Amino acid sequence: MEPIVGIDLGTTNSAVAHLTPDGPNIIPNALGGRLTPSVVGVDESGVVVVGAAARELQVVRPDRCAALFKRHMGTDKTYTLGGRTVTPEELSGLVLRSLKADAEAFFARPVTRAVITCPAYFNDRQRKATIAAGRIAGLTVERILNEPTAAAIAYGFHDSREDKKLLIFDLGGGTFDVSVVELFDGALEVRASAGETALGGEDFTRAIAARVLEGFGTSFERAEVTTPLLVARLIQQGEVAKCRLSREETAVVRVPDAAGEFTAAAKEVTVTRAQLDAWVSPTLTRIELPIRRALADAKLTRDEIDEVILVGGATRMPLVVRRVRELFGKDPHRRLNPDEVVALGAAVQAGLVGRAGAVEDLVVTDVAPFTLGVAVVKQFGGDVQEGYFDPVIDRNTTIPVSRVKQYSTVAPNQTAIRVRVYQGESRKVADNLLLGEFEVNGIPSGPPGQEVDVRFTYDLNGVLEVEATVVATKRKVTHVIARHAKGLSEEQVRRAVREMEKLKAHPREEAVNRFLLARAERVYKELAVEARRVLGALLDGFEAGLESRDPEAIGRHREALQHFLSLHDPDGENPTGNEE
Numbered sequence: 001m002e003p004i005v006g007i008d009l010g011t012t013n014s015a016v017a018h019l020t021p022d023g024p025n026i027i028p029n030a031l032g033g034r035l036t037p038s039v040v041g042v043d044e045s046g047v048v049v050v051g052a053a054a055r056e057l058q059v060v061r062p063d064r065c066a067a068l069f070k071r072h073m074g075t076d077k078t079y080t081l082g083g084r085t086v087t088p089e090e091l092s093g094l095v096l097r098s099l100k101a102d103a104e105a106f107f108a109r110p111v112t113r114a115v116i117t118c119p120a121y122f123n124d125r126q127r128k129a130t131i132a133a134g135r136i137a138g139l140t141v142e143r144i145l146n147e148p149t150a151a152a153i154a155y156g157f158h159d160s161r162e163d164k165k166l167l168i169f170d171l172g173g174g175t176f177d178v179s180v181v182e183l184f185d186g187a188l189e190v191r192a193s194a195g196e197t198a199l200g201g202e203d204f205t206r207a208i209a210a211r212v213l214e215g216f217g218t219s220f221e222r223a224e225v226t227t228p229l230l231v232a233r234l235i236q237q238g239e240v241a242k243c244r245l246s247r248e249e250t251a252v253v254r255v256p257d258a259a260g261e262f263t264a265a266a267k268e269v270t271v272t273r274a275q276l277d278a279w280v281s282p283t284l285t286r287i288e289l290p291i292r293r294a295l296a297d298a299k300l301t302r303d304e305i306d307e308v309i310l311v312g313g314a315t316r317m318p319l320v321v322r323r324v325r326e327l328f329g330k331d332p333h334r335r336l337n338p339d340e341v342v343a344l345g346a347a348v349q350a351g352l353v354g355r356a357g358a359v360e361d362l363v364v365t366d367v368a369p370f371t372l373g374v375a376v377v378k379q380f381g382g383d384v385q386e387g388y389f390d391p392v393i394d395r396n397t398t399i400p401v402s403r404v405k406q407y408s409t410v411a412p413n414q415t416a417i418r419v420r421v422y423q424g425e426s427r428k429v430a431d432n433l434l435l436g437e438f439e440v441n442g443i444p445s446g447p448p449g450q451e452v453d454v455r456f457t458y459d460l461n462g463v464l465e466v467e468a469t470v471v472a473t474k475r476k477v478t479h480v481i482a483r484h485a486k487g488l489s490e491e492q493v494r495r496a497v498r499e500m501e502k503l504k505a506h507p508r509e510e511a512v513n514r515f516l517l518a519r520a521e522r523v524y525k526e527l528a529v530e531a532r533r534v535l536g537a538l539l540d541g542f543e544a545g546l547e548s549r550d551p552e553a554i555g556r557h558r559e560a561l562q563h564f565l566s567l568h569d570p571d572g573e574n575p576t577g578n579e580e
């Protein structure tokens, strides 16, 4: 049977995994890395690069690259890349296409089916954007799975005979999710999820860059406009320093010039772990509200949580671990690699979809992350007020779920009502998100109070079907939000697929060379004159080798270049950016 893969489509990094009889396994990318940076770029020759090579390119040519686009999935934001306008869905599609190619190389056969994860807090539109991204990449998305649920599945898979209440604490590059999950008798039930779509490790990296700039009397916001190359390079330096501060007490940040280069006069700023802690501490307090909300929704206290599981690269920061320990009064648990656990869980779920023998016993349930309901009018005395939200499915109800509520007409001889469907937590619909609306006609004339049943059915993919029934006549009107909600239309997806086919990409076996070239170009700018000359000659040799297409020459020059870089750029060794 064709393999179904599990994909963690992350803000910063993505990963693909599959289920084996011994459990889930990460599939390595063309560079041998287990994580693929979610960065897309277009190089000088107009060729698309994805992953580590794009992340290198981003340092020297931020204008040719796009990153963090997951934060804008399902919005109207567009990016300009190599003279083309692209959407976050298309960019995610390119990342997925690269992971698909890695899986195909691994299995030596086509891979067209996947389970893809997204933050629990993604709304309907963002989930559909994720499905569209999959389709743009040529994947059938079998299931959209919440990231913390995936992490719990990975743990449940290994742990399934224990009865426990877990709190999954997932702090990634750009999103924070917290979920309360119950494990019992081999079953896994998500009791509640909450989170923030704009909080993560990138904020801490930016904090370092901003504070270093402030030290020189410049604001980050201003520098982003006036010296974008300096900022891009400083962020890269901040990222390396941040990761180093997870292991060591101090790290040095070099400050590039306006062109993003390091001259002999480049200043160096030493940052201590205590300083970093003080800088990010105020931002980190934003984790507390979602934790309180998830616990309240699950009707649990902190003391009732048996284990806290850390997920996401940013949980490697000692401050984060300490904060979690203070909040829960116990050491957080991190048996599985926090960068990989979501992809591993997705692979288990993919096995479940494909009915692989290894997971037959596992029962998985999930929750609706938002309250779903309709707009209603309220009568206060003789006064009719519009725009109130009436919940039909409460936040954190276990899905799949189907609920029905009865509504009635408010005016004499009212023969139609408009059902407007919203998601959100506010009393007034104006503050919630409109998912869709439709008209129900054919209500018999008569006094106010003619009844209409409205049924909401929410499935495991987060797709909502709303059915209205006129009670007197049994007339039904059904509206599937999946098909009608805003998002990419069928035609837009088809167009995106056609556009993608036109994009030039290097063959997969070229990935190592492309990454090496991009990295060497970055390092070149960082070096002092003497070393720069040596690297220049090595790069010339490598490019001539590539030009000659002679495998022996390519291999020889590549080795020389790799050796030089290992001495002059030890922090850039790992193409995944994953420190461990």
Ligand code: AMP
Residues within 6 Å of the ligand: 010, 011, 012, 013, 171, 172, 173, 174, 200, 201, 202, 205, 239, 242, 243, 244, 246, 311, 312, 313, 314, 315, 316, 317, 338, 339, 578, 579
């Ligand atoms: P994820 O979205 O889970 O891949 O997490 C990526 C985030 O984790 C990025 O902001 C990384 O900078 C951060 N990260 C990865 N490794 C470390 C580390 N050793 N120390 C601090 N942050 C890290």
